[in-house]
Amino acid sequence: MLIAQITDIHLGFEPGNPDELNRRRLDAVLATLGAMNPQPDLMLMTGDLADAGDDAGAYRRLTEATSRLPFPCYPLVGNHDGRAAFAAHFPAFCRDGFAQYEIDAGPLRILALDTLDESRHGGAWCDARAAWLAARLAEQPERPTLIAFHHPPVDAGLSLMGENSDAAWVRRLESVMTPHANIVAMVAGHLHRPLVTRFAGTLLAVCAATAPELALDLGTIDPEAPDQRPLIVEEPPAFALHFWTGRTLVTHFGRVADDPILARFDHRMQPLVRLLAEERRS
Numbered sequence: 001m002l003i004a005q006i007t008d009i010h011l012g013f014e015p016g017n018p019d020e021l022n023r024r025r026l027d028a029v030l031a032t033l034g035a036m037n038p039q040p041d042l043m044l045m046t047g048d049l050a051d052a053g054d055d056a057g058a059y060r061r062l063t064e065a066t067s068r069l070p071f072p073c074y075p076l077v078g079n080h081d082g083r084a085a086f087a088a089h090f091p092a093f094c095r096d097g098f099a100q101y102e103i104d105a106g107p108l109r110i111l112a113l114d115t116l117d118e119s120r121h122g123g124a125w126c127d128a129r130a131a132w133l134a135a136r137l138a139e140q141p142e143r144p145t146l147i148a149f150h151h152p153p154v155d156a157g158l159s160l161m162g163e164n165s166d167a168a169w170v171r172r173l174e175s176v177m178t179p180h181a182n183i184v185a186m187v188a189g190h191l192h193r194p195l196v197t198r199f200a201g202t203l204l205a206v207c208a209a210t211a212p213e214l215a216l217d218l219g220t221i222d223p224e225a226p227d228q229r230p231l232i233v234e235e236p237p238a239f240a241l242h243f244w245t246g247r248t249l250v251t252h253f254g255r256v257a258d259d260p261i262l263a264r265f266d267h268r269m270q271p272l273v274r275l276l277a278e279e280r281r282s
């Protein structure tokens, strides 16, 4: 099965402009995913759907944009989202005060987590949310399970964003997840950069944003000394495709860009294509 992921859409960054840059970048990604063959079976939208959490119009525009897709879309909360506006627009994905829920995706079970604390940019995950995940994981200890949420619980080495690996919520998440070998991977967003790492004994794939990206900068930043370094860059809008083989999860990172085509499948390339196909069969 094929799971699409988009993240950090930030609709409403330009208030009052329905044709804003972030909407055009979202539409470009949705057009690419909608035209894919094979089609994704579903799509995860891992938070920062709106730029301002009280912007109900942003959630309406997102639903309008994704409603044309031929596969279901699942919303998660990020730090820019507001729990009240999110719950008002997406009530089916909220219960007991949090946007945590289960997706029965056939061969794979997906558990969506809520790492929002409306008072901060970074993540949070309380005992109540931990108890929910522990109970869900205990229900089906053998079934391959994918965990999705907004905030990667790691120090990513980026100068601007990342988590303290010793933060209480990070330790809490690690302790709930670590005993469960059936967790095949975690997927997240938030960093506006693509990366892969490990957490709690499993893979953590972080999808880049549909909105503009964070500059790739692993240097130290002094908050008291503006030094004109690039912070936000307009890289092409991004998405991820997670391919569940039945044994493992393979993550592809994609971008919507008008890349020059250097080779096509024509008679000149056919011998190589034929050879590679034969090798895969043997």
Ligand SMILES: [Fe+2]
Pocket: 008, 009, 010, 048, 078, 080, 190, 191, 192
């Ligand atoms: Fe974001």
